């Protein structure tokens with residue numbers, strides 16, 4: 370079984386953020402020196418980057434699971450955890466990124482063009498960063514957010530100016546070898562070429578790229594031979610060359626019927642009708658081939674084609690061909706200015722960061738969806754009451770409580786935060802939250818409290834109000 374490497378499914382996982390650390394500074398004779406837990410590091414991203422020296426997706430076929438490293442947890446003594454390393458995955462120029470449903474996420478053209486396929490999770494804040502006037506000694510830290518996981522499909526659509534199409538063994542790869550410095554595999558059996566080869570041709574002032582496509586045979590559109598799927602590589606080319614074999618030993622073939630057949634297959638594939646075409650009669654170094662070429666030339670010209678004769682092996686007629694192609698390429702470029710796409714970084718569309726929704730579902734469950742509430746839930750250590758209280762405060766501040774109330778939620782109703790398959794569900798207890806506020810604020814450690822002058826207390830009150838107006842998220846490093 371041949372291995373196709375111009376389409377792979379890739380499973381990428383970004384690194385998770387490191388957990389924040391909850392720690393209290395300790396010194397001799399000063400047992401409670403204040404919170405000093407550092408922040409967790411950010412998880413690494415998985416980034417696809419176009420690298421001109423990479424020509425196939427073979428690597429990803431062999432190992433389709435890729436993961437960036439996690440951020441390290443924070444430590445006591447205000448030490449932040451190290452960020453995870455981004456994982457850079459080099460891909461060929463012309464790689465198209467799709468989701469599993471086939472939607473195009475990105476079309477990567479131009480050396481250095483990058484696409485963030487999975488974003489690393491944020492590191493959790495340590496208790497030092499969570500401390501505030503209101504919450505002097507938080508006994509908790511935030512968890513790191515798990516990294517993004519994505520299943521994507523990579524498809525290679527070779528970016529070349531000229532595409533060579535034709536039967537197997539017509540000499541397409543031989544032509545690339547003769548016209549450029551590329552050294553593709555050449556052999557006298559069909560389907561030698563399994564993935565397109567790319568060569569760079571210089572003709573006078575013009576430099577252009579030329580690619581071959583695995584050979585086509587009758588019925589390719591029905592999946593015969595290597596099928597039609599390689600024609601996607603032709604889609605981006607601006608000029609097509611029909612490479613016709615004048616020296617085939619197969620008795621039922623001749624250049625004209627070969628051409629008709631390949632044209633029929635191209636038509637079946639579709640979308641290539643507007644590309645200028647050139648006909649190349651190859652292998653004229655063979656005496657019978659030269660005769661046959663002379664014979665069919667008028668026929669082909671009558672069909673409106675410009676006809677060239679060449680021998681890839683004996684290097685006949687190649688200069689003429691390469692200049693004619695340069696001419697067509699130059700015209701195509703003039704008609705469509707090359708889009709320079711160097712070093713563009715494409716990030717997945719940002720999710721709507723601000724909003725959230727509350728929906729009452731059929732079974733009476735209230736479902737909260739939104740980027741922030743869902744992330745906050747993931748950052749919460751549910752074994753720590755204080756951390757849960759902090760989550761409640763955050764949700765409150767965003768207005769989730771109010772919306773739940775408006776939607777008709779009552780004490781004891783089930784509330785789910787997150788999507789069906791990955792939600793945190795709890796019983797709603799709005800009064801407990803309010804009550805907690807009366808009993809004593811979360812995170813206050815009364816051992817710190819000493820009698821203070823009125824002016825200090827007033828300053829603290831103001832600081833509390835200031836903090837209340839601030840969005841909690843502002844503290845978080847991104």
Ligand SMILES: Nc1nc2c(ncn2[C@@H]2O[C@H](COP(=O)(O)OP(=O)(O)OP(=O)(O)O)[C@@H](O)[C@H]2O)c(=O)[nH]1
Pocket residue numbers: 535536537538539540541542543544554555556557558559560561562563581582583584585651652653654655679680681682683
């Ligand atoms: N005599 C002669 N033989 C040629 C010429 N061009 C190619 N060949 C031979 O034809 C055979 C097939 O050549 P390739 O270049 O591998 O053909 P291809 O079109 O790339 O074939 P696939 O990759 O299988 O589609 C090899 O044995 C070549 O040496 C030519 O101009 N003259």
Ligand SMILES: [Mg+2]
Pocket residue numbers: 541542543554555561562581
């Ligand atoms: Mg070949």
